Amino acid sequence: VRTARRAVRGGGDAARVLRPSRTRVLLASAGAPPSTLIGVGNALERGYGRAAVPARTALLGSVLAVTALSAAVVFGASLGHLTSTPVLYGQWYDAWFSPSGSSQASAAQFSALVTTLEHDPDITDIAIGGGGGVMIDGRVVSALAGAALRGPFPLVASVGRLPRTTSEVALGATTLRQLGAHVGSGVRVTVQQPTGGSRTSWYRVTGTMVFAPSDGTGGLGTGAIFTLDGLLTPSCGRLPAGAAQNACRLRTVFGAGGEILVTTVPGPRGQADLARLALAYPAETNLPYPPTSLLNFGEVNFPLLFGLAVALFGAATLVHALVVSVGRRRRDTGLLKVLGFVRRQTAFAMSWQTTTVAVVGLVVGIPLGIAAGRLGWDLFAGYVGFVAVPVVVAWGLIALAAGTIAVANLLAAGPAIAAARIRPAAALRAE
Incomplete structure (x- = not known):
């Protein structure tokens, strides 16, 4: 207790880790289960010392990936609306x-x-x-x-x-x-x-x-x-x-x-x-006939390809953070199992960690992506020479949100299995 108090008074990484994020405090007051609290905390809190993980990098990668995909959805919907509405391209x-x-x-x-x-x-x-x-x-x-x-x-x-x-x-x-x-x-x-x-x-x-x-x-x-x-x-x-x-x-x-x-x-x-x-x-x-250049652009779908490239970067960042988290927090996982955590709870904690990263990306990235998609469409219309009417398709963004959470949990399957198989005695003895 004295060591903890000195750490809090002294500030630094130790003080920050002893002060949980407000999100975890709110979830605890709402009666969330331990696996949820630990998973959300691992996603939002970097940790310190040998247990530190690139949590902020994973969150940033998630935001960038969702932003790029949301912008691609808006751009693609606007392009489809343009090619199906002749008056917008002067016809x-x-x-x-x-x-x-x-x-x-x-x-x-x-x-x-x-x-x-x-x-x-x-x-x-x-x-x-x-x-x-x-x-x-x-x-x-x-x-x-x-x-x-x-x-x-x-x-x-x-x-x-x-x-x-x-x-x-x-x-x-x-x-x-x-x-x-x-x-x-x-x-x-x-x-x-x-x-x-x-x-x-x-x-x-x-x-x-x-x-x-x-x-x-x-x-x-x-x-x-x-x-x-x-x-x-x-x-x-x-x-x-x-x-x-x-x-x-x-x-x-x-x-x-x-x-x-x-x-x-x-x-x-x-x-x-x-x-x-x-x-x-x-x-x-x-x-009349539709503009071939716009149809070819839509078939190739450059915005979607760019969005997928950024999404792959975000997925790689997330997987890296999960793998590092499993490796560097073996001791914490071992202590949790000594306290009664079973394999299922350990896997659920990893799932909650991944879902939290995905949700943060969706909450921040979707509005940014809509704004970026509308701005990109306006600039594209002004450069090419047609009437700019950006289109935001709700079902496309909903599908994007559901797919992001599903893919994130699929990527977490391997690290979750690895965390569930950690043996407490071996993890604590290694520390």
Whole structure:
């Protein structure tokens, strides 16, 4: 008793080991069994002298492993939501029509298609657009120009807004970085006119656009968009307003007849209308397709592979701590068996030690992982060029928690058996 009092007064490791953790004190006051108290204490308390074990390292490894896996769950769920939600990667329209043939035939077919679609009760939004190359600050960029005939123009900006005037442009995230521009800055745009010559003007960047793969600008994050009037020559103004003037406007911008983008009413009725239009215009009808780069990224699942790598590190740290604990606390285990501990209680103590390490990792790691996953998804979306909508799936985190505890106890099986087989006489004689 005198030795214990002197140790407490003197402080140091001995004093800390004689002062149990608050968690163990609370469990003792709640009437927890001895195996629980000893297992929780071994997980949270380092010990001193020859009985010291890397408890903090095991707890840190558990937190890091759960954080990485939770972040991977959030990132993977967000990626799955993105690939199943076309509007997030810029696919706001349901189909587009590309008239073919010679210039005159294409213009006539364009006019006829616009008239047909405008009288279709199942078509909610109609826009016209065209694409081609322009020079922006000395760099060739695939550009779009368009105008809405009914409803809003079917493209979205992740930052800022679409261009509204003839002196405005919106750029993809990748193009914005390549040009060294930002929302609000000015860029020089040179357009080759189909009639010959070129025209250079200053445009103000109004936003960061989300370009779908089917837009033909080179993929997510790449491209530029203007208002249709922003790239026009005045030659079409002499034509009467209507579909013929629209076809002319597109030809004067990019030398092509352009395309018609449509959105249908939702549900089976809209799908049936698209099927009917595809049968009526098989060569002109085009349907959207998902971004191959994102699908390939999801199939490889880099975030999950990274999370598993960190989880293996955490598992190795836990196993190391358990093995060291069995070896360095042989004397304590021997004393417990002399006091009446049976093999089952010794194994349960080891199980409680492992479960405690896992629970600490879950309590701290899951919130950190959710925050890290959301932040990583926002950064990834801003870099690639799509609308960031992080998704947290409760069942995935619940499965992660259950799996973490189960795997931790499975890893503890070997050390638990070794601790249960310790003979008191041999352990105490060795000390």
